[in-house]
Amino acid sequence: MSLINVANLTFSYDGSYDNIFENVSFQIDTDWKLGFTGRNGRGKTTFLNLLLGKYEYSGTIAAKVNFEYFPFAVANPEDSTIDVIENIYPDYLQWQVMRELSLLQVSEDVLYRPFATLSSGEQTKVLLAALFLKENSFLLIDEPTNHLDMNARKIVSDYLSAKRGFILVSHDRAFLDNCVDHILSINKTNIEILKGNFSSWWENKKMQDNFELAENEKLRQDITRLSSAAKRTSDWSDKVEKTKLGTKNSGVKPDKGYIGHKAAKMMKRSKTIEARQQAAIDDKSKLLKNIENSERLKISQLNFHSDRLIELENVSIFYGEKTACENVSLTIEQGDRVAFYGKNGSGKSSVIKLICGEDIAYTGIFRKASQLKISYVPQDTSHLRGNLTGYAQDNDIDESLFKAILRKLDFSRIQFEKDMADFSGGQKKKVLIARSLCEKAHLHIWDEPLNFIDVISRMQIEKLLLEYSPTILFVEHDTEFCQNIATKIFELHKPIK
Structure with a gap:
């Protein structure tokens, strides 16, 4: 076991005014099976490329392991599959390759066929098998399911569930639930890590979102009530202050000291209410930042004249x-x-x-x-x-x-x-x-x-x-x-x- 430490990571692409990551800090245990989720364009693949050292950034990424990226680029797909595996991991042992392919339900004969003739699912399985042969490597597995049919997804998910030491980018909920034990989530304003699979992370997120929505509504009502109270107190203070002048032709001299004290007291109360109002506004501003926009979509399909x-x-x-x-x-x-x-x-x-x-x-x-x-x-x-x-x-x-x-x-x-x-x-x-x-x-x-x-x-x-x-x-x-x-x-x- 070792740790990958990310501290104050900040990154933006050249020519962009917006940071993709800003002062991000977290730790990853290299024994974890880490599911990586987040909406499209949030920077999942960018983060994997930062781990691989492809871009310059500020902050630090410290690790005692090598990073390997999936899918591996195959330079010569016309080569036999066994040669492709050797290019990925020259120190492989034949029995190890056969063991991994067996776990992935790939027949031995694919090793002696040109890699290009394999189906996309077979290619995915072969590259995964080759990468998991490497020792002291933390694997960055980027969306392996896109070329897998339903049966192959189950096989690969079961295979990964028996492994450890990887980040898996996938949007398939059942696939993630079966093979990860932590979730790394890129949210709107931060990155968080939670123990569990996708379903447990999603339930936790829904509870957090519902709590924040309820708190937001409560604070909104508090702000409205405090605004009204502050205005009433301020109006009262102004009215009391005006009585210092007395009533015209009343012949009664007002007690300016008493009236001034009363007005000051009301003004102080007004300021206290305003301070509470501002505190409520500040608390409100901390909420809802990570609630995702998932508004309803619509479709207006035409009716046909027959069934x-x-x-x-x-x-x-x-x-x-x-x-x-x-x-x-x-x-x-x-x-x-x-x-x-x-x-x-x-x-x-x-x-x-x-x-x-x-x-x-x-x-x-x-x-x-x-x-x-x-x-x-x-x-x-x-x-x-x-x-x-x-x-x-x-x-x-x-x-x-x-x-x-x-x-x-x-x-x-x-x-x-x-x-x-x-x-x-x-x-x-x-x-x-x-x-x-x-x-x-x-x-x-x-x-x-x-x-x-x-x-x-x-x-x-x-x-x-x-x-x-x-x-x-x-x-x-x-x-x-x-x-x-x-x-x-x-x-x-x-x-x-």
Whole structure:
């Protein structure tokens, strides 16, 4: 066991006026299994890069361990997998590699295949196995789940639960709950560490937020009451002070000493009330700083003239001689929320492309209702370039509504001026989802929409889909999201070769 000490860490990117971290201090035990959470753009990957020494910063980061980052960059993916492992860890022992791959349910034959021919899930598992061979290293594991199907996520989560000494960036709640024992959270104004898994951290955060909201309301009422009392006391003091002059033609000489004493006493009381009021205002200003913006989202899906929108009956899809999927039978009716399951390579994206109107070779019966309007969110975000205003115009959506949705998904206004190419992976996904929510459609099709998207935004999207019940077909490997949302589950299986 050793400690990683972070003291007074301050960092901002060149040309930026805002610090990402400012005087941040905390300690990490290198034996911990640390889940790392926070909204998109808060600096999770930046912090990992600071640990790796990639940027200059003020403050100190002191550690007696080496840091290793996942995913490891593979310079020559055409090399055999065993050579890729050797490049990562030249001192490996064969039996150790076999042990790790066995734990990850990867067959031995992958070692002798070109790394590039492995599925994305197999590549993820191989790189994790290689990195955990290293001794005296603290692993920085950055979003490993984005290329894993649901079954593979469970395998990797179980694998990590038996390990220790890592920071894991993930937004999959079930995945985190199974394999971490501490949570490192980047909040709006600070960084905090709590013992436990994601669910225990989230319950603690909700209790803290509710306490602060209640205290805020109590202090607001106190400030209103004290403001009224201070004004009344001040008015009384002024009236008493005026009686020093006496009443015209009364013939009675006022006791100026007594009146002055009484006025001073009232003024002192007024000042005391003002001081209490200011103290209440100061206390109020300390609250609500870390309460996340998670306003309700809306969707205005078009109604269709018939219930049945899509029907596939014994459909098989082909790319030349290759069969992408076979004998697929699926019906989508108005109001369905269909979770589209299947291992990577089972043909989910091919079915989606067919439904969305791409010219794909297929056999079987495929029916799509005429005049059906579909809003599609793809997996890939690499095409996003330029600013948000131009993107809204190009896609013929309401710019004000589009940006309002992004604000609710925790975009700062300064993001609106940036090139989308510079957005984080999660921010790019939010752009696609916000665009889809603005489009007038009868059916929404979202292909892995939650990749890179933070947990709080996932919960906002869940609430949206539950409240408005749009017709949607979605591919998603987040177990909790699927369980909460789906009214139908359809699972594809890989074609038999």
